[in-house]
Amino acid sequence: MYVRDPDRAGESEPLAGGGRGAGSGTATIGGMEGSGFGNLFGDPDDLQRRLGEFAEQMQGAQRLAWADNAIKLAVDLTVASINRVNIQGTTEQQAEQIRSVMAVVFPEAVTLVREAREGLQ
Numbered sequence: 001m002y003v004r005d006p007d008r009a010g011e012s013e014p015l016a017g018g019g020r021g022a023g024s025g026t027a028t029i030g031g032m033e034g035s036g037f038g039n040l041f042g043d044p045d046d047l048q049r050r051l052g053e054f055a056e057q058m059q060g061a062q063r064l065a066w067a068d069n070a071i072k073l074a075v076d077l078t079v080a081s082i083n084r085v086n087i088q089g090t091t092e093q094q095a096e097q098i099r100s101v102m103a104v105v106f107p108e109a110v111t112l113v114r115e116a117r118e119g120l121q
Helices: 044-084 091-120
Strands: 002-004 012-014
Touching: 044 091
Parallel strands: none
Antiparallel strands: 002 012
């Protein structure tokens, strides 16, 4: 192998050692095969198992967050519906107005809470 000297345009000189590395004279990639990153991450099966456990934990956290949001939505829906009612009349009439609103809103809130509970199981 030849190397060009930048000070001498057009002339080349042989590379010291004949262009080969200091080894046996044959370049191989044997040192690069096998463990990938020099066993940086440990046993591949152990790494895969740990990543699987981490993914399961994240799914559990997502289920819990979804359940919390669904229950909060059910409560907010119920409170907002009752607050929008223009309650008038006697105590009995007011109670009947709130009961009629709850008859519409409560089944929806129960469905949200039920789905949230099922998501946690």
